Amino acid sequence: MSGVSICVFGSQARGSADALSDRDVLLIGRPGVELELIAKDWQHRAWNVSTFSKEAFDRFAEVRSLFVQHVKQESLILRDDKRYLSKTLENYIPNLSYAAERNDALAFALTLPEGKENYWHNMCIADIYYVIIRNFSILYFADFKEYIFDFDLLIQKISTEFSFNDVEKLSLLNLRVYKHAYRNRKSGFNCKSDLDNVRKCLNIINNKIESRYVSSIDIGLTTSEYYDLRTVELNIVSRESPVDLDLMEVSHPRFALWQRIIGAGGYPKPRINARELH
Numbered sequence: 001m002s003g004v005s006i007c008v009f010g011s012q013a014r015g016s017a018d019a020l021s022d023r024d025v026l027l028i029g030r031p032g033v034e035l036e037l038i039a040k041d042w043q044h045r046a047w048n049v050s051t052f053s054k055e056a057f058d059r060f061a062e063v064r065s066l067f068v069q070h071v072k073q074e075s076l077i078l079r080d081d082k083r084y085l086s087k088t089l090e091n092y093i094p095n096l097s098y099a100a101e102r103n104d105a106l107a108f109a110l111t112l113p114e115g116k117e118n119y120w121h122n123m124c125i126a127d128i129y130y131v132i133i134r135n136f137s138i139l140y141f142a143d144f145k146e147y148i149f150d151f152d153l154l155i156q157k158i159s160t161e162f163s164f165n166d167v168e169k170l171s172l173l174n175l176r177v178y179k180h181a182y183r184n185r186k187s188g189f190n191c192k193s194d195l196d197n198v199r200k201c202l203n204i205i206n207n208k209i210e211s212r213y214v215s216s217i218d219i220g221l222t223t224s225e226y227y228d229l230r231t232v233e234l235n236i237v238s239r240e241s242p243v244d245l246d247l248m249e250v251s252h253p254r255f256a257l258w259q260r261i262i263g264a265g266g267y268p269k270p271r272i273n274a275r276e277l278h
Contacts, residue, residue, distance in 0.1 A: 100216035102139035126178035171197035
């Protein structure tokens with residue numbers, strides 16, 4: 001077997017993992033049976049697997065995606081045939097600005113509905129808030145040449161930057177707990193008051209940030225696919241429990257769509273066709 005790169009990245013690589021941490025591994029290689037077998041082996045060991053062809057990862061590097069910076073900065077390379085990944089990371093340079101992508105994350109977060117008396121609806125919003133606020137913060141500080149990927153540190157810095165009070169900061173930190181609970185289908189959490197505080201924080205940011213109307217989606221540098229997919233997910237779990245949805249039979253008309261939503265390893269989200277969003 002040749003042409004494969006494997007690396008562990010994120011909290012597992014930087015040595016800060018705890019009970020709530022994801023276990024993230026990146027696989028790069030030619031799509032096919034061999035790569036699928038490697039991915040399944042990692043998944044069976046409870047790792048979140050991100051799989052890319054070399055062409056797809058090259059595209060990430062070409063557009064200066066901060067995902068590549070994350071891997072460059074916080075990864076442990078376990079295998080790297082022909083030093084493909086090492087050379088790609090060595091040659092990678094971040095963009096000068098990520099303001100347009102930052103603005104898209106903020107704009108989507110502000111469109112989310114308020115919490116209501118529906119457990120899974122609220123927990124899904126909390127999960128989305130976690131991802132969007134983490135991404136917003138990463139993109140925000142990248143414009144100052146600070147590349148930070150640890151969630152707790154991001155919240156500490158963004159809270160200082162926008163003068164959030166202790167209650168608001170705690171609500172932001174609690175999103176990580178809700179994210180873990182939602183993705184593991186755990187019940188018994190009450191996140192509504194924290195959702196209200198998070199919305200206050202988003203409004204504070206929106207009122208203070210400059211050039212917030214520039215959009216990466218509008219100018220065609222990125223797409224709204226991720227945001228569209230999360231919107232579909234929220235609409236579905238507002239009506240049905242994700243616990244039941246996870247148990248859908250293959251013959252169910254929404255089986256394929258739900259599998260795309262949760263992904264083989266749970267998250268990150270895979271691509272989805274626009275015609276499936278309705």
